[in-house]
Amino acid sequence: MTTRRAWNARAASGAVAVQEVLTAPTVRSTLWKRRWRRFKQNRLSLIGAVIIIFLVLVAIVGPFFAPYPEDARGAVHIADRLRPPSREHLMGTDEVGRDILSRLLIGSRLSLGAALVILTMATTIGLTLGMISGFFGGRVDTLVQRLTDVFLTVPPLILAMAVSAALGPSLINVVWAISLVWWPGYCRLTRAEVLHKKQEVFVEAARAIGAPIHRIILRHVLPNILTPVVVKATMDVGFAVLTLASLGFIGLGAQPPDPDWGRMIADGRRYLPESWWLTLFPGMAIFLSVFGFNILGDGIRDVFDPRSRD
Amino acid sequence: MNFGLYLLQRLALIVPVLFGLTLLTFTLSHIVPGDPALLAAGPAATPQMVEQIRQEFGLDDPLPIQYANYLKGLVTGDWGRSILSRRPVTADLKVFWPATLELVLAAMAIAVAIGIPLGVISAVAHDRWPDHASRVFALMGVSVPAFWLALLLQWFIALRIDFMPIGGRIDTQIGPPDHFTGLYVIDSILARDFTALKSALIHLALPAFTLSMAPLATVTRMTRSSMLDILGQDYMRTARAKGLAERTVLLRHGLRNAFIPTLTMIGLSLGWLMGGSVLVETIFDWPGIGLYAVKSALTLDFMPIMGITFVYGVVFSLINLLVDVLYAFVDPRIRYT
Numbered sequence: 001m002t003t004r005r006a007w008n009a010r011a012a013s014g015a016v017a018v019q020e021v022l023t024a025p026t027v028r029s030t031l032w033k034r035r036w037r038r039f040k041q042n043r044l045s046l047i048g049a050v051i052i053i054f055l056v057l058v059a060i061v062g063p064f065f066a067p068y069p070e071d072a073r074g075a076v077h078i079a080d081r082l083r084p085p086s087r088e089h090l091m092g093t094d095e096v097g098r099d100i101l102s103r104l105l106i107g108s109r110l111s112l113g114a115a116l117v118i119l120t121m122a123t124t125i126g127l128t129l130g131m132i133s134g135f136f137g138g139r140v141d142t143l144v145q146r147l148t149d150v151f152l153t154v155p156p157l158i159l160a161m162a163v164s165a166a167l168g169p170s171l172i173n174v175v176w177a178i179s180l181v182w183w184p185g186y187c188r189l190t191r192a193e194v195l196h197k198k199q200e201v202f203v204e205a206a207r208a209i210g211a212p213i214h215r216i217i218l219r220h221v222l223p224n225i226l227t228p229v230v231v232k233a234t235m236d237v238g239f240a241v242l243t244l245a246s247l248g249f250i251g252l253g254a255q256p257p258d259p260d261w262g263r264m265i266a267d268g269r270r271y272l273p274e275s276w277w278l279t280l281f282p283g284m285a286i287f288l289s290v291f292g293f294n295i296l297g298d299g300i301r302d303v304f305d306p307r308s309r310d
Numbered sequence: 311m312n313f314g315l316y317l318l319q320r321l322a323l324i325v326p327v328l329f330g331l332t333l334l335t336f337t338l339s340h341i342v343p344g345d346p347a348l349l350a351a352g353p354a355a356t357p358q359m360v361e362q363i364r365q366e367f368g369l370d371d372p373l374p375i376q377y378a379n380y381l382k383g384l385v386t387g388d389w390g391r392s393i394l395s396r397r398p399v400t401a402d403l404k405v406f407w408p409a410t411l412e413l414v415l416a417a418m419a420i421a422v423a424i425g426i427p428l429g430v431i432s433a434v435a436h437d438r439w440p441d442h443a444s445r446v447f448a449l450m451g452v453s454v455p456a457f458w459l460a461l462l463l464q465w466f467i468a469l470r471i472d473f474m475p476i477g478g479r480i481d482t483q484i485g486p487p488d489h490f491t492g493l494y495v496i497d498s499i500l501a502r503d504f505t506a507l508k509s510a511l512i513h514l515a516l517p518a519f520t521l522s523m524a525p526l527a528t529v530t531r532m533t534r535s536s537m538l539d540i541l542g543q544d545y546m547r548t549a550r551a552k553g554l555a556e557r558t559v560l561l562r563h564g565l566r567n568a569f570i571p572t573l574t575m576i577g578l579s580l581g582w583l584m585g586g587s588v589l590v591e592t593i594f595d596w597p598g599i600g601l602y603a604v605k606s607a608l609t610l611d612f613m614p615i616m617g618i619t620f621v622y623g624v625v626f627s628l629i630n631l632l633v634d635v636l637y638a639f640v641d642p643r644i645r646y647t
Contacts, residue, residue: 044446150330153623155585158603162615165607166338242455246589249457250604265458273465283458291453298449 035303045299051292059112062105071098072106074257082275092277094268100277104285107259112289114175115240119233121179126186127229131217133187134194145191148184156181157246164252171254174247178240189232193225200224231304235297238290245286261286317635324627331623332384332616336377339612349610350393384620390613394605399617402602407621408492409479410598413591414583416495416514417521418576425526426572429533430565433541444530451527456586460520460593468516477595481509517594521587525579532575536568543567570641577633581626 039045063069067089077097085092091100133144151159156178163177197203198221206216247253248262256263261282268278339346347364348355355363364370368379383389389399432444468476480486480494487498487506495514498506540546541564549559588600595601599618606614 044442044449146326146330149327150334153327153331153626154619155581155622155626157585157588158619158622161588161603161607162335162338162619165610165615166342166612168343238453242453245455246457249455249589250592251608262455262457265455265461269461272461273469276465279458279461279465283455283462286455286458287453290455291450294449294453 039299039303042299042302044295045302048292048294048296048299051288052296055108055112055289055292058105059108062108066099066102066105068099068102069106071102072257072259082271082278084275085277091281092275094264094278095271095275100264100281103259103264104261104282107261107264107282108285108289110171110254110258111241111244111261111286114171114244115237117175118178118182118240118244119237121175122182122236123186123229123233125179125183126188127190127222129183130187130190131194131221131225134191135198135213135217135221141191144187148187151181151184157243160243160247161250161252164247169252169255171258171260174244174253177252178243178247182236182240185236186229186232189228190225193228194221197221197224227304231297231301234300235294238293238297241286241293242290317631320631320634324624324631327627328620328623331619332381333377335612335616335619336380339616340373342610342612346612350391380616389617389620392606392614393611394609394614399614402614403599403617403621406597406599406602409596410584410587410591410600412479412493412495412514413517413521413587413596413598414580415493416518417583417587418525418580420518420522421525421529421579422576424522425529426533426565429530429572430537430560430568432530432534433537434560436538436541441534444534448527448530451523454523455589456520456523457589457593459523460517460590463516463520464593473512474516475513477593479510479513479597480506481513484509517590517596520594521583521590524586525576525583528575528579529572532572533565533568536571537564540564540568570637573636574633577629577636580629581622584622584625 063072066072068075075096075098077093080089080093080097081095083089083093083097089099089101091104093099094103129144129147133141159181160174160177163180164174167173167176203216203220206220211220244253245260245262245265248260249266251263251266253262254260256267264282265279265286268275268282271278345360347360347367347369350367351360351363368376371379380390387400389403391398392402395402428444428447432441435441464476468474475481484506486494487501487503487510490497490500494510495507498504498510546559546563549563550556554563584599587596587598588603590596591598591600592604599621602614603618606612606618
């Protein structure tokens with residue numbers, strides 16, 4: 001971010017575009033303060049933030065605290081199989097005697113990391129195509145929009161399932177598959193925002209002084225449409241985790257012995273109802289992550305788009 | 311513009327989208343590793359049999375010709391054969407489609423029956439505890455993994471209550487009612503077969519409830535926010551001022567107007583539900599398209615997958631069109647353009 005002094009220097013030299021004045025450091029800091037205040041008012045969003053910070057910490061340092069780190073992969077302790085939760089195994093052990101808590105802790109990196117990659121890829125594709133579509137219009141626009149129609153016309157889970165089945169079951173392929181069905185939403189949103197921003201005076205001004213088109217797009221349009229896209233992405237993390245777990249459950253995600261949360265439920269299912277801990281705890285991990293991201297996303301949307309605030 | 315022309319124009323717009331969809335699934339089916347002829351012939355096939363299948367399905371033809379043949383088949387009703395069931399895909403879809411439709415409609419009925427009253431209550435009790443409770447409930451509903459909830463329900467309810475089945479559509483001893491619509495609940499009512507009706511309903515209960523969680527949440531939130539908009543309108547004050555009962559004001563003047571955004575949500579959710587039913591069908595062994603899709607995907611049986619995505623594409627496009635048309639009936643101010 002520009003420091004106050006650097007900004008002053010640039011302002012003095014006259015090299016400041018209209019929108020930079022609006023987002024000058026002081027203005028920006030009060031804006032963020034106001035946003036934070038509004039965010040704080042919603043207790044539910046705060047709970048969401050706490051859950052997510054906790055989960056991110058778990059994903060980063062959790063694996064170091066896993067009581068039996070070797071259990072995350074193919075370790076086998078037949079003597080300890082299907083042990084109920086106890087002091088040695090807080091969440092019990094699975095069908096080959098692996099510690100479920102350790103697998104969940106190490107699996108958190110897998111689930112959250114993959115969700116993050118999916119959103120990065122989906123927003124990148126969506127933003128790029130959406131900007132091209134909105135900025136250039138004409139035939140390119142029609143083509144891109146019909147393409148999004150194609151992807152939006154089949155339930156995402158079905159399409160993701162077909163794509164990852166075709167590519168072969170693996171974590172990387174499932175990440176590709178979900179990203180591939182996820183970008184059209186961002187493309188639509190970006191296009192709408194670009195069409196709107198294209199009319200603004202600062203874009204016209206940049207055009208008038210002869211700024212090259214890539215500069216107009218990258219410096220003037222992109223920073224102004226980023227907020228709604230990022231807000232949508234935050235709201236979508238939960239769904240990405242959920243879709244990932246669903247495909248993992250079907251058997252198309254990370255392959256054994258990797259600790260995929262959805263897969264753990266699918267494997268544990270056979271031992272219901274006696275060994276309920278195999279199913280209950282991974283499900284709670286998925287639910288907690290999705291719930292956390294959803295309430296956090298809800299709160300962030302309220303802050304950035306006050307109109308959506310019922 | 312008149313209604314017929316509008317409808318025709320909208321229908322024409324669906325065609326290129328479906329065309330694109332077939333191109334997408336056709337491409338997918340060709341990046342699958344392995345030889346489709348070998349896969350179709352099964353493990354015990356001789357090289358001659360494999361060759362015969364290759365000839366029969368035209369697998370040696372150049373890809374554009376194969377694609378053209380596929381399109382021709384799609385139009386003439388030959389959607390290929392399933393390797394798994396060894397039946398034509400169209401025959402399979404005819405069997406499985408009603409099951410999914412019944413499940414999705416039942417789930418939506420539950421979501422509407424609970425979600426709309428809950429939304430109205432939250433709007434009226436704006437920012438008080440019923441509102442907060444319904445918000446948390448809605449967020450939990452969209453966050454819970456359907457397959458996990460399904461397993462919990464099986465574990466807590468089906469395994470504990472004697473008459474609750476853990477899967478299937480109807481008691482095998484009772485058997486399906488006479489085929490009319492393929493929806494067992496409706497068919498058994500039509501046949502006045504109340505034992506079958508009871509069995510169909512209790513089989514439907516848990517899967518439909520599981521599947522209803524996500525749309526229930528969206529219907530509740532949507533009803534709430536559009537009700538809130540409308541509660542502040544002048545005509546609501548007028549209705550109260552002329553002494554109408556609060557109930558009449560809320561339902562006749564409020565909910566009727568709040569219904570339009572909710573209707574869109576219901577339409578869009580139907581499409582999502584068909585996707586979501588995949589997991590619920592897998593758990594409850596519900597013989598619908600979702601279960602068929604999972605089995606086909608896992609065995610790389612791509613003819614059914616192409617058929618399934620095509621059916622979903624058609625249904626989804628038609629639902630969107632239907633929602634737009636329904637708008638005009640609910641809100642006479644909307645005109646077709």
